Amino acid sequence: MNNELKQIVKSALHEDIGSGDLSANLLANNTISAEVICRDKAIICGREYFDLCFSSLDSNIRIDWKVKDGSNVSPGGVICAIYGNSQAIITAERTALNFLQLLSAVATKTSFLVKKISNTNAKLLDTRKTIPGLRQAQKYAVKCGGGLNHRMGLYDCVMLKENHILAFGSLEKCLKKATSQYPNKPIIIEVETLEQLQTALSVNGIMRILCDNFSITELSQAVKLSRGFYPLEASGGINENNIVDYAETGVDYISIGSITKDINSIDLSLNFTF
Template identity: 55%
Template structure:
């Protein structure tokens, strides 16, 4: 069973349990239905919604009028369905939950991406996702024009403040990462300009040779909760020698100013956790 199947099956089991008692009151006949948008949005989650219907009755016919990443307007029909009345109504809420939540992520992502489109900054997501929906929400970010950060704790080494404290220093933490996981991307978080200077010393091959240190490529430096003035200083100090990411307290009112510092990436958990579900409805016709 694919990951999508497993996630949708779990959601259906959570909702239907031992059986949909309300749907059992209906004559089980072939009906037609529409999924309609009540507001404008960027659509995402069609695979999950489709699976919700098909896992209950694989004979249900679904004609999607738009696909993931497409923009929809209020009053527009997203999908036309035909099939068992009981199966359609039993899958309705689960299907809409996926569509409404994932479309909300895509919509908010596109909104912020458009705000910084005049800069070179790219918008990144984070690991602040709903449990069980990491893959789905990361896909939704892409639908909105954003870029995925690491998928989880397994595909990238990211050294944050507690890793650095436990290791003793940024240098020791980076050396450890380079020795144990030389083939994985490495991101290092810094909280001050002196820490950033330490990173610049580490990416200098000649300096590493002089200090008898392993030269460890650093893929990105995350400037956490820097003031706007310090972000501008960081961009100037680094001078394109390593990609810079800004994170911490970034929202729609601050993101433009952050992007205009010349930063390469901006990461925010708001696009996956501070979202309002898109208003969609399913109606028999």
């Protein structure tokens, strides 16, 4: 378990508990049992975050999981049973469920879109459009749903966009600076037109080209132009209604920010069973 995960959970618990759980303090401090039920059809994700919420308050709490991260669950399914101190369980309940509901939602939406394009060669990527402080968690959820991770942040990949290129005066100058300063980092070039794509195809030393807000017709042309040169990524304006059309152009990757920012929380409930 890494330190970032521990810090995220610690911060989440602190913002909820503050100086103490007033309602939980009214309970007799008995040993009880509880279960978490899923009310939706979902891909479950976030077990480690969920577990840590409880163990941070009481290391003796035991959680018996019925499913693994990445598992399909049907409505009404029991996903885990919990045994331990009643006060600690009820105090950690909301924070633990928040993590599990959010990350399961990301995994579920990702899985839905991955299945839609499963008959094509396109792979689904996430973006940096994540909830602040939860990027690592959400990108893990994307992988649980069958998607792939784009760059984690601004530090692990050079991505040259319009303003970077304008600042240097040309793509060639911008790329030369990037490759000399960061020789061991992957480089992605973003293009907005077929003309810019042709320029990008003429340079060496990049990992792939991102076609931003291309129409399906333009993207089809881009795939033909780039074949044998660089992998292509499509992004912008792509959703569940048109993703298959974009994937069928032959593009290698499709990146969609909505899988981490426009999601509906999975309905989960924690009930005491005594």
